[in-house]
Amino acid sequence: MSKLKGMLHSHESCGTVDGPGLRYVIFLQGCRLRCKYCHNPDTWNHDDHKLTQTSEELMKDVLRYKPYIQNGGVTLSGGEPLLQATFALEFFKLCKKEGLHTAVDTSGYIFNDTVKEALEYTDLVLLDIKSINPKTHLELTEVELAPILEFANYLQSINKAIWIRHVLVPGWTDKEEDLQKLAEFLSPFTNIEKVEILPYHRLGEVKWEQLNIPYPLKDTLPPSPELLEKAKAIFRAQGLPI
Ligand code: SF4
Incomplete structure (x- = not known):
């Protein structure tokens, strides 16, 4: 029995948005990115x-909730759960023994041999691509885009099911040209089950204040329904499942 301890932020016993069905969601601590719109800076x-x-x-x-989540599953989120890839691997092995569906909600920035092994026990990857524009990506997240695209390409090469997530942030990720490029990058992938274009929201702002970190998007408003629809149409036009 492993003594490795995972570093956790929190659990949510009945999540409905981080993968299919009702899910037990575990938020792991730690992230290398510093997304300007992060709603979990803590x-x-x-x-x-x-x-x-x-x-x-x-x-x-988790097993206390098994009757509720057996048609859904378990999701590791964060932070960046794959920063603790050895823990994720051990935990997902246990989930598979229990017949539970496993998902990981990741930025795709951490990619190494342990991550590859953990992916063998992962049924679904929720991959959050912040921007396809390398300059915007660096400004928005403080990390390079290239490793994330490498990770996405790896998922395609092993035919791992993915849901793509992209947050539409006015002034940052809503440029038609960038959305078009992202849709064209994803279009050849055969392992994408769903693309979610999520409207930027400011619900995390209060946490930034509590942590005494100036919130960088103070003047940014959520996208209008029209802008959101326009963005979705770009992905739809490339045949992607929106
Ligand atoms: S990847 Fe970005 S949004 Fe997600 S926890 Fe890290 S900083 Fe926040």
């Missing part, structure tokens, strides 16, 4: 974890 710092658990301890918690 997950950034690895050392700020609220609790630590071994994969067996976590599984005990």
